[in-house]
Amino acid sequence: MRLLIRKARILDPSQGLDLEGDLLIEEGRIVALDREIPPPSDCEIFEAQRLWALPGLIDLHVHLREPGEEWKEDLETGTTAAAAGGFTAVACMPNTRPPNDSPEVTRYLLSRAREVGRTRVWPVACISKGQEGRELAPFGELKEAGAVALSDDGRPVADSGLMRLALEYAASFDLPVISHAEDPGLSAGGQVNEGPVAARLGLKGIPAEAEAVAIFREVRLAALTGVPVHIAHVSTALSVEILRRAKEEGLPVTAETAPHYFTLTEEAVLEYNTQAKVNPPLRTEVDREAVRQALAEGVIDAVATDHAPHSPLEKEVEFPAAAFGLLGLETAVPLTLNLVREGLLSPLRFAELLSTAPARILKVPGGTLKPGSPADVTLIDPDLPWVVTEEELHSKSKNSPFLGWEMRGRAVLTLVEGEVRWRLR
Numbered sequence: 553m554r555l556l557i558r559k560a561r562i563l564d565p566s567q568g569l570d571l572e573g574d575l576l577i578e579e580g581r582i583v584a585l586d587r588e589i590p591p592p593s594d595c596e597i598f599e600a601q602r603l604w605a606l607p608g609l610i611d612l613h614v615h616l617r618e619p620g621e622e623w624k625e626d627l628e629t630g631t632t633a634a635a636a637g638g639f640t641a642v643a644c645m646p647n648t649r650p651p652n653d654s655p656e657v658t659r660y661l662l663s664r665a666r667e668v669g670r671t672r673v674w675p676v677a678c679i680s681k682g683q684e685g686r687e688l689a690p691f692g693e694l695k696e697a698g699a700v701a702l703s704d705d706g707r708p709v710a711d712s713g714l715m716r717l718a719l720e721y722a723a724s725f726d727l728p729v730i731s732h733a734e735d736p737g738l739s740a741g742g743q744v745n746e747g748p749v750a751a752r753l754g755l756k757g758i759p760a761e762a763e764a765v766a767i768f769r770e771v772r773l774a775a776l777t778g779v780p781v782h783i784a785h786v787s788t789a790l791s792v793e794i795l796r797r798a799k800e801e802g803l804p805v806t807a808e809t810a811p812h813y814f815t816l817t818e819e820a821v822l823e824y825n826t827q828a829k830v831n832p833p834l835r836t837e838v839d840r841e842a843v844r845q846a847l848a849e850g851v852i853d854a855v856a857t858d859h860a861p862h863s864p865l866e867k868e869v870e871f872p873a874a875a876f877g878l879l880g881l882e883t884a885v886p887l888t889l890n891l892v893r894e895g896l897l898s899p900l901r902f903a904e905l906l907s908t909a910p911a912r913i914l915k916v917p918g919g920t921l922k923p924g925s926p927a928d929v930t931l932i933d934p935d936l937p938w939v940v941t942e943e944e945l946h947s948k949s950k951n952s953p954f955l956g957w958e959m960r961g962r963a964v965l966t967l968v969e970g971e972v973r974w975r976l977r
C-alpha cells in the first residue's frame with residue numbers, strides 16, 4: 553500500500569525541517585519527503601493542507617494499569633487513547649499488580665501489545681524488586697525480555713546507595729533510568745502542594761523541597777557515577793533551578809514535565825476536586841511559569857503525560873482517600889499547542905518535546921521522518937476546536953480535570969508503520 557500525504561507543514565526536528573511538502577509512505581516506511589512528490593500510480597492520497605505532519609508522538613510516561621488494575625485501563629484502551637491523542641508509542645510504567653519486575657511481566661505486556669495494542673508499547677521495568685526499594689530487579693533478564701528503561705515510578709527509591717548501584721548496574725545494560733523524584737519523609741501524608749491552599753483546605757501539604765531534594769540527589773549521583781538520569785514529572789521552580797545548574801555543569805541529566813504542570817495551579821484542587829489530585833501536586837503560578845520557561849529554554853527536555861487512569865472507586869471518595877493521578881493522553885496535544893500559540897515554543901520545538909526528545913531519552917527508534925524510517929507519523933490540525941467530554945475520551949477512566957474544557961488542536965491521523973491507528977471522523 554502506498555500513501556501520499558500532500559501539502560502538510562512537515563515538522564521534523566531530527567533534520568531541522570519545517571517546510572510545506574509531501575510525504576510518501578510505502579510498505580510501512582517513509583520513502584520520500586519533498587516539497588512536491590508526483591503521485592505514483594496506485595496510491596492513496598491524503599490532502600493535508602493546514603495540517604502539521606510530525607514524527608509519531610512518543611509518550612515516555614504512561615500508566616496502562618495492566619496487569620492487575622484493568623478496571624481503570626488496559627493495554628487496549630490505553631493505547632487506543634494514545635493513538636487518539638496522536639501518540640504512536642508509549643512507555644508504560646511498572647507500578648502494576650504485580651509490578652513489572654520480572655521478565656514474565658515484561659513479556660506479557662509485549663505479547664498483549666502485539667495482540668491488542670494500537671501503538672507501540674515500550675515497557676519500563678522496576679528498579680527494585682516489588683518496587684520495595686530494597687533489592688535491585690534483574691536488569692539483564694528484563695532487558696532481554698524487552699524492557700527499554702528502569703523506574704520505580706509511583707514510588708521513589710528512598711535509599712541513595714541503592715540508587716547509585718542501580719545507575720551503575722543499569723549502565724552496564726545500557727538501560728535509561730527514570731526517577732520519580734520524591735523525598736518520602738518530606739512528602740509523607742501530603743495531599744496537595746504545601747502552602748495557603750493546603751492550609752485553607754485543612755490538608756497536609758507536600759513541599760516543593762520534597763521534589764527538589766530528590767532531584768538534587770539524582771543530579772549528584774549522575775555526577776558521581778557518570779551515568780545519565782531522567783527526571784519524571786518536574787513540577788516546581790526550585791526543581792527547574794537545580795536542573796538548570798546541572799545542565800550548566802554538563803551533567804547527564806534530562807527531565808520531563810506534564811501538561812497539567814504548565815496548565816493548572818493548585819487552585820484546581822479548591823473545593824476538594826479529586827480530579828486534580830496528582831503526585832507531584834499541582835503547584836503555584838510561579839512554579840507553572842518556571843516550568844513553561846524551562847520548556848522553552850531546554851532546561852526541561854520533554855513533555856510526557858503521566859497518564860494515570862483511576863476509576864470512580866478511587867476518585868469519588870473524600871479527598872485524603874482519593875488516589876493521585878489524572879488522564880493525559882488525549883489532552884496533551886492541545887494543551888502543549890497552547891504554548892505555541894502563546895509564542896513560547898516554535899512548532900519545531902513542540903515536535904521535539906513530544907517526539908524526538910522522548911525517543912532520544914528512551915533510546916528507542918522513532919522521532920524522525922527521515923526516508924527509510926518506519927512510517928510512524930502524526931497529523932495534527934493545530935486549530936481544530938473541540939470540547940473534552942467523557943464520550944470523547946477513549947480511556948476506560950474519565951478522571952480528567954479538563955472535562956468540559958474547550959480545546960484547540962487535535963490529532964486527525966495517527967499512523968504506526970504506515971497503518972492507520974486513528975483517524976478523526
Ligand SMILES: NC(=O)N[C@@H](CC(=O)O)C(=O)O
Pocket residue numbers: 615647705706707732829830831832858860861876877878
Ligand atoms: N502521578 C500520579 O499521581 N500517579 C501515578 C504514579 C506516579 O506517576 O508517580 C499513578 O500510577 O497513578
Ligand SMILES: [Zn+2]
Pocket residue numbers: 705706707732784785831
Ligand atoms: Zn511518578
Ligand SMILES: [Zn+2]
Pocket residue numbers: 613614615645705706858860
Ligand atoms: Zn507516573
